[in-house]
Amino acid sequence: MIRQRGVALITAMLIMALITTLTFSLEWDNSLDLRRTYVSMYREEAIQAALGAESWVLTILRQDAEDSSTDHLGEIWASELPVLPLGGPGDSIQGEIYGEIEDLQGRFNINNLVDAKGEVDQSALEQFQRLLIALGLDPRFAGIAADWVDADENAGFPDGAEDAIYTGFAPPYRSPNQIISSTSELAALDGMDKATLDVLLPHIAALPGRTSVNVNTASGPVLQSLDADMTLADVEGLLSQRGESGFTDIQNTFSALVKPEVLNQLAETSDYFRLKVIVRVDTVRVTFYSVLERSAQGDVTPILRSLGAT
Ligand SMILES: [Ca+2]
Ligand SMILES: [Ca+2]
Numbered sequence: 001m002i003r004q005r006g007v008a009l010i011t012a013m014l015i016m017a018l019i020t021t022l023t024f025s026l027e028w029d030n031s032l033d034l035r036r037t038y039v040s041m042y043r044e045e046a047i048q049a050a051l052g053a054e055s056w057v058l059t060i061l062r063q064d065a066e067d068s069s070t071d072h073l074g075e076i077w078a079s080e081l082p083v084l085p086l087g088g089p090g091d092s093i094q095g096e097i098y099g100e101i102e103d104l105q106g107r108f109n110i111n112n113l114v115d116a117k118g119e120v121d122q123s124a125l126e127q128f129q130r131l132l133i134a135l136g137l138d139p140r141f142a143g144i145a146a147d148w149v150d151a152d153e154n155a156g157f158p159d160g161a162e163d164a165i166y167t168g169f170a171p172p173y174r175s176p177n178q179i180i181s182s183t184s185e186l187a188a189l190d191g192m193d194k195a196t197l198d199v200l201l202p203h204i205a206a207l208p209g210r211t212s213v214n215v216n217t218a219s220g221p222v223l224q225s226l227d228a229d230m231t232l233a234d235v236e237g238l239l240s241q242r243g244e245s246g247f248t249d250i251q252n253t254f255s256a257l258v259k260p261e262v263l264n265q266l267a268e269t270s271d272y273f274r275l276k277v278i279v280r281v282d283t284v285r286v287t288f289y290s291v292l293e294r295s296a297q298g299d300v301t302p303i304l305r306s307l308g309a310t
Contacts, residue, residue, distance in 0.1 A: 042093070042284035047307075049086060049097050050277040050288035057081075057101060057275050058292065058300045065298030070268040072216035072246030077101045077273070086281060099277035104205040104291065105270040106217030108225065110145060110186070111179040112210050118151025118178065123261060131225035135199050144189050148175045161190035180206045181304060205272070208293075208303070212267040215254065216246035226266075227258040271295070 060077050068075065078101065086095040108131050112124040128142035143159025155162045163174050166188075173188065183206045187197055203219055213222065215238075224235045234257060247253050250268055258266070277288040291304040 039284055042281040046279035046281045046286035049279045053099055053277045054290050061294055061300045062298055070246055071270045074244035093282050095281040097279045102274045103214055103217040103270045104272040104274050105211055105214040107203055107205040108222055109205050109207045109211045111206055113146045114150050120146045120150050127225050131221055134221040134224040137196055149179055151177050165190050182206055207272050212265045214267050214270045215250055216268050226262055
């Protein structure tokens with residue numbers, strides 16, 4: 001009898017313990033659910049705020065096209081957007097939004113590596129090699145990137161990589177053999193590593209079709225890539241000459257520094273910009289990117305939006 005009662009007691013204690021664990025676990029799940037709901041709500045609010053900033057930026061770029069005939073770093077769009085608080089003093093949710101606009105034509109356009117027929121453009125290939133060297137990176141990546149976007153399946157020589165290489169990787173993949181819409185694709189290039197990509201990415205863009213370089217906004221290494229004989233002193237001279245308001249006469253300034261076929265591809269205006277917005281709502285942070293295309297008539301349209309890490 002005593003023995004049986006003992007068993008009953010132990011069973012009761014076990015059931016109690018189980019119920020307690022179950023309750024605790026339910027409460028934990030509930031609080032996780034609640035947290036998940038808040039996070040997805042805040043994330044949605046952050047994206048809406050970023051879209052609001054984007055439409056504001058469209059009007060800035062539209063207005064810029066009306067007000068000026070060139071694009072340079074002294075213009076309103078080039079200044080960092082002010083940090084704006086989200087939510088008033090009494091609101092329980094606090095956050096802020098800030099961002100910047102960058103001229104993508106101040107960068108080397110990866111899609112310039114091929115012509116309209118999808119064949120490698122030798123002069124762009126050499127320019128990309130010079131950019132890699134100016135950045136202290138391996139110039140072999142120029143030929144490997146050219147193979148990535150060129151239409152054929154013949155690996156370039158001496159530097160190249162086509163599907164014969166990529167299909168041997170684990171997991172295997174194929175090169176697109178066409179122009180790309182995101183420079184992050186270059187992470188897949190044969191031999192590419194994060195350290196190289198981190199140095200390269202701020203100086204390259206992937207724009208729809210071939211574009212000219214806006215020398216008013218180009219980085220030092222991009223200016224240096226314009227000619228094999230361009231020295232660091234030349235680049236420093238150019239940067240100090242252009243100051244914040246850009247070059248007054250690019251033909252005159254560059255004709256002695258670059259070859260005539262490169263001179264033809266230089267510009268002092270831009271059609272492509274990238275907006276980066278960082279929004280914080282409570283503990284949720286969202287980084288929003290939008291590539292903006294401005295037409296000859298001054299209309300501005302978002303052509304590629306993405307969310308990324310800060
Ligand atoms: Ca302008
Ligand atoms: Ca190819």
